[in-house]
Amino acid sequence: MGSPFGIPVYVSPTWFLVAAFITFGFEPLVRGQLDMTPPGTYVVAFVFAVLLYVSVLLHELAHCVVARMYGLPVRRVTLYMLGGVSEIEREPETPGREFLVAFAGPALSLGLALIGFVADIWFIPDNTVVGVLTFQLWAANLVVGVFNMLPGLPLDGGRMLRAGIWKLTRDPGSGTIAAAWVGRGLAVLLVALPVLMSLMTGQSLGWVFMVWAVILASFIWLGATQSLRTARVRARIPHIQARTLARRAIPVTADVPLSEAIRRAVESGAGAFVVVDHEGRPIAIVNETAVNLTPEQRRPWVTVGSLARTLEPELVLSADLGGENLLEAMQHTPAGEYLLVERGGEIFGVLSTSDVNHAFKGV
CATH class of the missing domain: 3.10.580.10 (CBS-domain)
Structure with missing residues (x-):
């Protein structure tokens, strides 16, 4: 789709699936807040889906720009169904650099949320197209920033936790293993907590919510598992002669x-x-x-x-x-x-x- 900062950006076909899902899911909210009827409401909902993924792209580019500052080669950024991924070909050489590369993404998302919040409160009138989009975008960026700060791999917070343990133990492998197991724990909680809340309150959270919880939990579990395997591979590399x-x-x-x-x-x-x-x-x-x-x-x-x-x-x-x-x-x-x-x-x-x-x- 282009090469901002010299970094190739690709969009997976799965993005179109989630864009359609967001468009149809967001349209009733647009219809309820604006004096507008279809197909206009669907156009606004689709614009929100595009802008949301622009925010995700900026999140990933923040990782890449900081990585490049430390001389790390960046292959590309890919946007897909669950967000985006930055393909950085080499790991940072120090835990401090690892922390900053990981923190750059959530920091940018939270910064976008703060800018959107201030603009929404002070400058943009309610019940307008721009007002509805701004509110939803700053709220979404807040969720993206906070979610990615959760301390478990493969999330950015997991990489930050890994950097901290790496700093304490002077062993990046130990940091990876610990952060990956925390990631597995988060995956279990993402599914278990909604189920427990539903059982305790007697209120159903809805099948759409549960489907997304399972999808996100699966993503985190698989990513954490891959991180564990990578740690075992890296532990064996020095013995390869x-x-x-x-x-x-x-x-x-x-x-x-x-x-x-x-x-x-x-x-x-x-x-x-x-x-x-x-x-x-x-x-x-x-x-x-x-x-x-x-x-x-x-x-x-x-x-x-x-x-x-x-x-x-x-x-x-x-x-x-x-x-x-x-x-x-x-x-x-x-x-x-x-x-x-x-x-x-x-x-x-x-x-x-x-x-x-x-x-x-x-x-």
């Missing part, structure tokens, strides 16, 4: 039949092939998936060179890489296999992406 995951590789020339290369690998206990020139210098790396997809009866007639990828500089990694540095190097140039070399340039082995993925299995 290229040297320990590497496969022993045998050098073969490009004209060697695949069946012969496999025979040599089995005899020597190797798990990968590296194509070398006649002087023994590596020039390509054989793709494991291509090898496995080649029928056994064709392997004597297929050369390893035809199944290899030219060894670009980005596919040659140091055998000493590990943790975040290893994953960043692999992310920079996605491939099935990488050649690992020692500091002197000697071949150490081959690192398979599938082996790295397997190291995270079960997380």
Whole structure:
């Protein structure tokens, strides 16, 4: 939809569903407060839906602008059924920065609510289109700001809680786990409290209210669960070392039949092939998936060179890489296999992406 501040903004098709829901849900209120009949009341209700999501966009852009101030790359902002999401590609380096990036969104929403409140009270007459829209918008921004301040992931308040625990324990993983479990608790309360209130008072809160409560609770529960998984993955990252995951590789020339290369690998206990020139210098790396997809009866007639990828500089990694540095190097140039070399340039082995993925299995 555009790139304010250089940040691409996308709108999910689900937004149109919630826009229709807001339009039809808000229309009776417009009809009751204004001397207006359909279709005019529906137009005003739709304008409210659009302006509400403009407020959500500003909320997300606040996160992104502060993140960019700290040098964090921002991929995009997406508006969807339950609001918006900012895709910030890297986490802040300190708990203080994490807190400020998270707080920027609710702060802007509450600021919009305050501006709208002052304008509604002092400057805008009641029972007008502008008056009705202003009142509903400042009230909605107040709800958005307060709701996002709730201290549980994936809400902004959860990230602020995570930053606080990170500051106290000096461990971002502990902060993530604690804030995620609080988020799960909030999800349960969002459904349990309305049900308990209905049972205690004997008054039904309405099916629309309960549907939204369940939807929001599901969103928070799933987000908190994903945060827990992310924390477990991050805890394992420092233990991922290229040297320990590497496969022993045998050098073969490009004209060697695949069946012969496999025979040599089995005899020597190797798990990968590296194509070398006649002087023994590596020039390509054989793709494991291509090898496995080649029928056994064709392997004597297929050369390893035809199944290899030219060894670009980005596919040659140091055998000493590990943790975040290893994953960043692999992310920079996605491939099935990488050649690992020692500091002197000697071949150490081959690192398979599938082996790295397997190291995270079960997380």
